[in-house]
Amino acid sequence: MSDAPDDAPARPSPAILVEGAVFEGLLVLPGPARIDGRVRGEVLAAGDVWVGPSGVVEAHLDGGTVVIEGRVEGDVQAHSLIELRAGGRVRGRVSAPRLRMADGSIVDGPCETGGSP
Numbered sequence: 001m002s003d004a005p006d007d008a009p010a011r012p013s014p015a016i017l018v019e020g021a022v023f024e025g026l027l028v029l030p031g032p033a034r035i036d037g038r039v040r041g042e043v044l045a046a047g048d049v050w051v052g053p054s055g056v057v058e059a060h061l062d063g064g065t066v067v068i069e070g071r072v073e074g075d076v077q078a079h080s081l082i083e084l085r086a087g088g089r090v091r092g093r094v095s096a097p098r099l100r101m102a103d104g105s106i107v108d109g110p111c112e113t114g115g116s117p
Contacts, residue, residue: 014047019054033063035070053087066096068105075109 014032017023021037032047035055043049045063055070066078068088076082078096084105095112 017055019052027059029063051088 014034015029016033017035017037017039019036022040023037024040026041027039027043029043029045029047029049031045032049033045034050034052035043035057036052037054038056038058040058042059043057043061043063047063048065048067049061049063051057051066051068051070051072053069057070057072057074059074060077061072061074062077064079065081065083066076067083067085068076068090069085070088072090073092075093076090076095080096081098081100082094082096083100084090084102084107086102086104088102088105089108090106091108093109093112094107097114099111099113101107
C-alpha cells in the first residue's frame, strides 16, 4: 500500500530505451527518460533526459535537464541544464541556461548559455 494520498498526482515512470534497441523518427516523451540504445530523428521530452554511456542519439534533443554520458550528434536544447559527464560527446549546437562539463567531455559546436534557450 502506498503512503501517498489517493488524490496525489501520479508521477510518470521514466521511459527507457535499452542498450541494443533502435528507434527512428519523432520520439515524444511525456516525462523523464533514459536512452542507452540508439535514436535517430528528433527527441522532445517534457522531463529530463539521460543519455547513458552506451546511448547514441543522432537527433535534435530537447528536454528539461539533459545529462549526457554517451554520444549526441545533433543540436541539444535544455530548459534548465545540460550536463556532460566524463566521456560524454556532443557534435552540434548546445543551448541551455546552464552548462556543466566534466573533464573528458567534448562539445564540437557552438554553445549558448545563460538566459532562456
